[in-house]
Amino acid sequence: MQKELSVQQPPHQPFLETAATEGTPKVLVLNSGSSSLKFAVVEPSCGRLLFSGIVDRLGTQESELQIKLPAACKKTIPTPFADHHKSLDTIFPYLKDFGIIGVGHRVVHGGEKFHESVVIDDAAQSAIADCAVIAPLHAPANLTTIQVARKKFPNLPQVAVFDTAFHQTLPPYAYRYAVPQQWYEQYGIRKYGFHGTSHCYVSQEASRLLGIGIEDLQLLTAHLGNGASVCAIRNGKSVDTSMGLTPLEGLIMGTRSGDIDANVLLFLHQQTGLSLAEITDVLNKKSGLLGLSGVGNDMRVLLEEKAKGHCGAALAVEAFCYRLARHLLAAAAGLDRIDALIFTGGIGENSPPIRERALEHLRILGTAIDPKLNGEHGESSAGRITSSDSKVLAMVIHTNEELLIARETVRLIRSF
Template identity: 55%
Template sequence: MDKHLTPGHVICLINPVTVNLSHNILVINCGSSSLKFAVIDPESTQVLIQGIAERLNSPDALLKVQPLGSQAIPYINHAKAMAAILASLGDIPIAGIGHRVVHGGEFFSASVLLNEDAVAKIDACRALAPLHNPAHVTGIRAAMENFPELPHVAVFDTAFHQTMPPHAYFYALPYDLYKTHQVRRYGFHGTSHRFVAEQAATLLDKPFTELQIITAHLGNGCSACAIKNGQSMDTTMGLTPLEGLAMGTRSGDVDPNLIQFLVEQTGRDIRQVTDLLNRDSGLLGLSGLSNDMRTLLEAADNGHSRAELAIDVFCYRLAKGILGLAAALDRIDALIFTGGIGENSAPIRARTLAHLKVLKPTLDHDLNSAHGRHTAGRITTTDSALTALVVPTNEELVIARETQRLLQP
């Protein structure tokens, strides 16, 4: 499978007899230089076709569609890429389009049918997510231009966290900064945290609205979330996705005075320091080798000391974040690992649990090595004081289901 496409999905053309075509949802995830898509039947969960238009507005622009193959589309922009995607869909009927939007600010506490007012509010959040929201607006407008007859829905990464209480989302800053500039903690990865929490409730045979769990979404971006009775109570990311855990290229939490220190000591300006914290830090910065955990684990096994350091920092900071989130709960029914690292890296889960001795987890190494696949996700022993599960995420399916829900009369 092409590494740029959504992991975990088997792509094939489905026999029309097995798929309820009237429910097909086109899911769009638009970045600044890419446009990722998938057509999903939210009822059967089957993916009919998916792909990505990448390196847009460059001579190397490429459209990759599975199962159809790749096509060079030099210098193509988002609108024309959307038209190319439309052409690739052939005769597959679409009932609606769901758009992933990173930041909904305080405007949106749930998914919403898109109109001009909603698009304007998404655009108004561009200062809160300058790398994401402008691209989302571009993608939404391109999709509306190419699919004017279809309903469009926005599903927000921040929406699930709008249930956080004020003591969890306020910074200890002058209150006017919140009133005037909406400076507060928002949180991200909400669709993933919500999905795996609902899946965990099923696996644990407990009502979602009575469950108290901590979910850890670990990929290139990482965040953890405390969920109580079906609602987000706290999460590690904040105003932007930079806050919180150590990540692939992001530093996570640092002393705020570090920015001024680096400006004065290194000659960088504020924008360059911010870029360093977002793009050159985390696993990549510590190791000097890679932001890919698989590469670092292999290097550490071969004696690479800085790869070992990066892994240690990652796991310790994750455990520290998990224990901090416990303050939002009365108990921890389960700890959930998800995302590319969380689902596939047994060593990272083991190292993280080793830092959580206060919660008394007892890891079953065989179950952990099998990623919990044969025990409803469980990787701890049946008598472990802390239950830990591996639950695969599927953000695209959440977006498809949310879109279908809003399209129903």
């Protein structure tokens, strides 16, 4: 029988305040990609989101700044051919009245160099640059934003929070691939895992909601969005996860294939003449839900098409749910028990049919969904979506990576 929950769930999403609270720390959080720069001003002590937005389609004529201002106002400003430097220049006038004490950067890959968040100095910036070789799609954009932000805000301490750091507690038997030792020693070929900030945040929220110390909890977490991964968390530490050296490994995702026989690459090269780079590009950008369905990578659209009888959409949805259940069962090997299974991310938080079907595939664990609670995303039950007689508690917890990054930034600034 599962535990009764006595703690009520907070509002699902951070809200825009009309004015910042005087005297409390505020952090600018930057999340950069190769073609976009997301930003937010967060008050970490209470989780308030004061200001947020994105500069999208960087380097193109269509580039524009989309911002959310106090009182939930929205504003769009054309920024043709903007780069990361120009983007920060455009954002800066909106930041000066918030009293920001530091800048927190989401950094996708920290390799084995970073086991936790760090205050960025020249040495840390150089070490982040060294990780670019194993994350060529993400690291250059992260590094560029760090460089620009340090020049733009020279008097503000800046902190790097790594997607991979949370998974640096994996034991060697979980993170090593069965390949020659030399590959690991010389090239760092191993599982690193991603979505660490999300898995970490929802595990902390689960601890709060369940009233159990994080050091006594054993959890399975499923971050499901266009990118997706699962994680086994034992006593607050990641002990297994589905993504690998890169985010391609693991679950079926929006456009990524997830797990695939490595010999497929050689076979396709021999059969089609495609280069390794071309095949890898297809596996990352034209596979997953998009490749299986032939329709698209948006789960909402796929569920609609499935209901209309589209065979490709039905296959993609079923394969997604089955692969998710299989990886959750595999990750459970790292635990003694399952105190809770957490769904998070855009799909995990908002798609009752996906949660229901995944739990049906986990019936060997004795899962029993409550249709009413699942339909309302656990809003009236502190996140719980399973019935009282389910042998495993399943919950929906809304992730908040910006808040975790802001909290880490304040923690390190205060200890610096």
